[in-house]
Amino acid sequence: MVVPDRVWHYDRFPSKKIHGLPGRPRKDPSRLILESPLGWSAALRTGSLCRTGLLKRTFLYIKIMLLAIGMRNWQTESALERDEFFMGLAFAEAEKGCAQAEVPVGAVLVGADGQVLSREHNRPISSNDPTGHAEILAIRSASARVGNYRLPETTLYVTLEPCVMCVGAMVHARVKRLVFGAPDPRSGAAGSVLDLTGASCFNHRIDVTGGVLAGRCAEILRAFFEQRRG
Numbered sequence: 001m002v003v004p005d006r007v008w009h010y011d012r013f014p015s016k017k018i019h020g021l022p023g024r025p026r027k028d029p030s031r032l033i034l035e036s037p038l039g040w041s042a043a044l045r046t047g048s049l050c051r052t053g054l055l056k057r058t059f060l061y062i063k064i065m066l067l068a069i070g071m072r073n074w075q076t077e078s079a080l081e082r083d084e085f086f087m088g089l090a091f092a093e094a095e096k097g098c099a100q101a102e103v104p105v106g107a108v109l110v111g112a113d114g115q116v117l118s119r120e121h122n123r124p125i126s127s128n129d130p131t132g133h134a135e136i137l138a139i140r141s142a143s144a145r146v147g148n149y150r151l152p153e154t155t156l157y158v159t160l161e162p163c164v165m166c167v168g169a170m171v172h173a174r175v176k177r178l179v180f181g182a183p184d185p186r187s188g189a190a191g192s193v194l195d196l197t198g199a200s201c202f203n204h205r206i207d208v209t210g211g212v213l214a215g216r217c218a219e220i221l222r223a224f225f226e227q228r229r230g
């Protein structure tokens with residue numbers, strides 16, 4: 001099939017021969033649609049709908065929309081996979097704590113580039129330190145490592161929703177994002193009992209994502225307390 005070239009079409013033939021309007025070539029409607037920024041409305045207004053141009057535009061818009069949807073899904077999926085990966089590391093820390101008869105909670109602090117800055121688990125019993133929660137230890141360890149008492153652009157992954165003390169420490173450290181596993185309906189300070197992550201009294205807000213690997217994170221706690229009671 002020969003596809004007509006519009007430039008060639010205009011240059012080679014007298015307009016009256018093609019359009020029957022001597023001296024005044026009528027504009028090709030497909031060019032009108034393709035070239036005009038308001039091609040759709042112009043085509044509809046003038047009634048010069050061109051099937052080819054409309055199809056081309058329609059397919060182009062569909063392709064762009066599918067690409068945008070695909071990109072968005074891909075970004076969402078990759079972000080979820082990343083969160084689950086780091087939560088898996090935090091869960092491994094919780095298991096270490098469990099082996100040491102500590103409440104199985106683990107935390108991992110991750111830098112902006114995805115580098116793990118610290119990994120810790122609960123140690124208040126073995127260290128005789130009521131502040132020895134996994135989050136506090138992870139913040140302390142990461143601060144010492146980077147040589148800064150502020151940890152901007154970092155994400156803290158913790159298997160259990162943090163308490164008031166730990167959210168307070170995160171605010172002081174300027175942790176950017178919190179990702180937790182199981183919610184804590186008894187003392188969670190990131191939305192369950194109260195929410196300090198977005199409190200207006202603080203000059204720092206923390207982005208929160210909860211429920212990542214929540215089943216595993218809750219199950220290890222449930223099993224730990226059940227064993228202790230039994």
Ligand SMILES: [Zn+2]
Nearest residue numbers: 133162163166
């Ligand atoms: Zn805590």
